[in-house]
Amino acid sequence: MTDEAPSWRPSATRETLARRAALFADVRRFMAERGVMEVDTGVIGRAPPAERGLDALSVAGAGWLAPSPEHALKRLLAAGSGAIYQLGHVFRAGESGRWHNPEFCMLEWYRPGARMADVVEETAALLAAVAGTSVVERVRYRDVFREHVGLDPLAAGPAALARAADERGVAPPGAPADSRVFWLDLLMSVVVQPRLGRNGPVCVSGFPADDAVLVEIEPADARISRRFEIYWQGVELANGAQELTDPERARAAMARENEAREAAGAAPVPTDTALLAAMDHGLPASAGVALGVDRLLALMLGHDGIGAVLPFAWARR
Amino acid sequence: MAQFNTNQFKGGLKIILDGDPYTIVENEFVKPGKGQAFNRVKVRNLKTNRTVERTFKSGDSVEAADVFNLDLQYLYQDDEFYHFMEPNSFEQYQASEAAVGDAAKWLKPQDHCDVTLWNGVPLQVDAPNFVTLAVTETDPGVRGNTSSGGTKPATLETGAVVQVPLFIEEGEVLRVDTRKGEYVSRASEG
Numbered sequence: 395m396t397d398e399a400p401s402w403r404p405s406a407t408r409e410t411l412a413r414r415a416a417l418f419a420d421v422r423r424f425m426a427e428r429g430v431m432e433v434d435t436g437v438i439g440r441a442p443p444a445e446r447g448l449d450a451l452s453v454a455g456a457g458w459l460a461p462s463p464e465h466a467l468k469r470l471l472a473a474g475s476g477a478i479y480q481l482g483h484v485f486r487a488g489e490s491g492r493w494h495n496p497e498f499c500m501l502e503w504y505r506p507g508a509r510m511a512d513v514v515e516e517t518a519a520l521l522a523a524v525a526g527t528s529v530v531e532r533v534r535y536r537d538v539f540r541e542h543v544g545l546d547p548l549a550a551g552p553a554a555l556a557r558a559a560d561e562r563g564v565a566p567p568g569a570p571a572d573s574r575v576f577w578l579d580l581l582m583s584v585v586v587q588p589r590l591g592r593n594g595p596v597c598v599s600g601f602p603a604d605d606a607v608l609v610e611i612e613p614a615d616a617r618i619s620r621r622f623e624i625y626w627q628g629v630e631l632a633n634g635a636q637e638l639t640d641p642e643r644a645r646a647a648m649a650r651e652n653e654a655r656e657a658a659g660a661a662p663v664p665t666d667t668a669l670l671a672a673m674d675h676g677l678p679a680s681a682g683v684a685l686g687v688d689r690l691l692a693l694m695l696g697h698d699g700i701g702a703v704l705p706f707a708w709a710r711r
Numbered sequence: 712m713a714q715f716n717t718n719q720f721k722g723g724l725k726i727i728l729d730g731d732p733y734t735i736v737e738n739e740f741v742k743p744g745k746g747q748a749f750n751r752v753k754v755r756n757l758k759t760n761r762t763v764e765r766t767f768k769s770g771d772s773v774e775a776a777d778v779f780n781l782d783l784q785y786l787y788q789d790d791e792f793y794h795f796m797e798p799n800s801f802e803q804y805q806a807s808e809a810a811v812g813d814a815a816k817w818l819k820p821q822d823h824c825d826v827t828l829w830n831g832v833p834l835q836v837d838a839p840n841f842v843t844l845a846v847t848e849t850d851p852g853v854r855g856n857t858s859s860g861g862t863k864p865a866t867l868e869t870g871a872v873v874q875v876p877l878f879i880e881e882g883e884v885l886r887v888d889t890r891k892g893e894y895v896s897r898a899s900e901g
Contacts, residue, residue: 447746488718488748488769491740566749566766579746584766587743605745623744633744684744 405707410695414703417691420524421481421501428516430477430503435466437483441666444648445607446655447579449487450663451496459485462684463502464608465669468637471504471680472672479503481687492699493629493689495708504682510620510636513681514597517624517632520685521595525694529624530594535601536618542586547602548617552577559585570658575605590625598623605654607647610636624685626693634683641673713775717750717767725757725778728765732757732776732829740769757827757834776829783826785818793818795826795833806833814838816871817889838889843898844868845884852880865894 406414425432442450442458443465450458460466463480470478484500505513518529539547543558550558555577559565564584570576590596599622603611606619620636638644645665652662688700701707715726720738727733733754742748748769755762757778767773783795783804792805793815804826808815810833814824817838827835849865862874865885873887875894884898 445745447743447748489740489742490718491742494740494742563764564751564766566768566771568768568771576747579743580749580766583741583743583746584749584751630744 400710403710405701405704405710407702410691410703411705413695414691414705417524417687417694418481421520421687424520424523425479425503428477430479430505431475433467433470433475433478433480434482435463435470435480436460437485439465439666440668441465441664443607444651444663444665446575446605446651446658446660449489449660451485451487461486462500464682464684465666467502467504467682468608468669468677468680469672471506472675472677477503477505490708492701493692495688495700495704497708497711498700498704499687500684501687502682502684504637504680506678506680508681510599510622510634510681513634513683514599514622517634517683517685518595518597521624521690525690527594527626529597531596533596533598535598538590538598539582539586542589543581547578548615550574555581573654574602575654578602578604587625587630588628591627591629591631595624595626595631598625605651606638607651608635608638608644610638611643622683629689629693630686631689631693632683632685635681637677637680637682639673639677639679641670644670644673713777714772715775716772717769720750720752725776726754727774727776728754731759732778732834734778736762742769757829777831778827778829778834780825780827782823785820785822785824787820788818793836795824795836798823804828804831804833806836810834811836814889816869817842817844817887819844819869840888840890841886841895842889843884843886844871846875846879846881849875849879849881852878862894 437460438453438457439460440457443461448461450461452458462484467478467480481501483497485497487496489496522528536548545554545558552572552574556565556571559577559580562585600618601621603617603619610620612618612620622634623630624632648665655662688703691703692700697703715724720735722735722737724735725732733756735752736755737753739751741751750767750769752765753762754765781797784798786794786796793811795804795806814836822839822842824839825837826833844867846865847868850863861877863877864872865875865879866872873892873894886895886898888895
């Protein structure tokens with residue numbers, strides 16, 4: 395078996411590249427009209443994010459390729475930047491598939507003084523302006539999970555969640571039986587998510603707080619985080635939140651994530667002390683959202699994956 | 712024992728699940744932005760041909776199945792096995808009735824078959840797409856009728872029965888498409 399040399403040719407057609415360029419221009423126009431300033435923080439950071447589900451690529455002797463510009467943008471917010479956005483490439487080790495590429499284009503923006511509901515509305519407005527669609531449905535995570543899995547995701551223990559996965563034939567071998575986060579991720583991504591957004595983008599809010607890191611917790615119910623996702627045609631398109639401002643909670647959450655990494659046999663990651671110092675200084679109450687631009691373009695153009703909208707997909711890099 | 716990591720998964724990869732050999736039909740990487748990554752795969756059981764869906768944690772490894780295909784020459788059948796030979800090494804292989812399955816009715820000694828081996832044992836035998844077989848029994852032919860429609864059953868030397876045009880006589884050698892089980896032409900016209 396010999397591997398053929400990858401083609402030198404682009405993955406996207408000339409026409410798709412033109413649509414891609416037009417989308418970038420539309421996004422920048424939308425942000426400019428709303429007074430959100432473009433920034434371009436570096437792609438290499440001193441420390442990776444703490445979230446256990448993010449695997450950053452390291453750069454020898456320099457740091458880590460950012461899986462999202464979140465930390466740098468929050469340091470700008472703490473320094474008084476006002477509303478900002480970044481449209482640029484981010485990097486995630488090992489994420490390769492129809493809807494994944496280890497390097498992809500992300501639009502991420504933050505508004506000081508905004509609540510989560512404000513950025514949900516702004517995301518809907520963005521989709522209307524650049525994609526000719528909007529958020530057609532707003533549901534709570536708890537309700538949509540109950541509808542498709544038949545369990546209350548806030549109350550169900552890992553054993554009940556594992557049983558639900560097993561009954562549907564989706565439980566993988568070697569699963570960490572006692573991890574609620576693991577089973578929630580599994581059921582959400584293979585049972586619930588494929589059914590979401592078939593009639594247009596849907597906003598799901600109020601994710602379980604189990605793995606929340608830089609996200610505010612619902613004051614009335616500590617089991618719920620103020621996080622939302624937008625799904626369109628079964629694809630995760632955007633993730634946003636009311637941003638956590640308390641540095642002590644951030645420290646505790648980051649430590650917890652590293653423990654989870656080690657429990658799963660992965661190496662712990664260094665803590666981003668610059669972000670924590672910025673939060674110590676004072677991060678303004680803000681809400682923010684990150685949106686996968688390649689996925690948005692692919693869905694707009696009716697492709698069944700992002701390969702056809704990338705200038706060069708991973709296999710042709 | 713050889714292993715495949717989920718990041719090597721792709722269509723056609725042969726793996727062992729619950730002790731049986733499977734081939735990957737489709738592999739889908741699934742991952743919530745901030746969460747756990749999974750591989751959802753459609754796999755076909757090479758013994759039963761049934762296709763099922765399985766989920767793996769991305770990064771896990773699965774045992775590789777020692778499955779490969781050989782072009783083997785069919786020799787003969789005895790009470791228990793169908794016997795095949797690799798024409799270059801002369802190495803012989805015995806295939807069970809289950810492995811030969813529907814291919815049995817097309818097998819003529821000397822013909823070559825694509826045989827799937829698992830741990831060196833035939834798992835599946837595919838008859839050649841086209842075979843040439845003699846007619847051993849059919850109603851008398853209708854002379855001169857070489858084009859118009861109408862067919863009749865004909866029994867071939869391997870025991871298979873196919874529909875043939877009315878003009879075909881006993882003893883004639885035919886070309887047959889084994890995938891459809893259909894007469895194609897007289898071998899002399901092939």
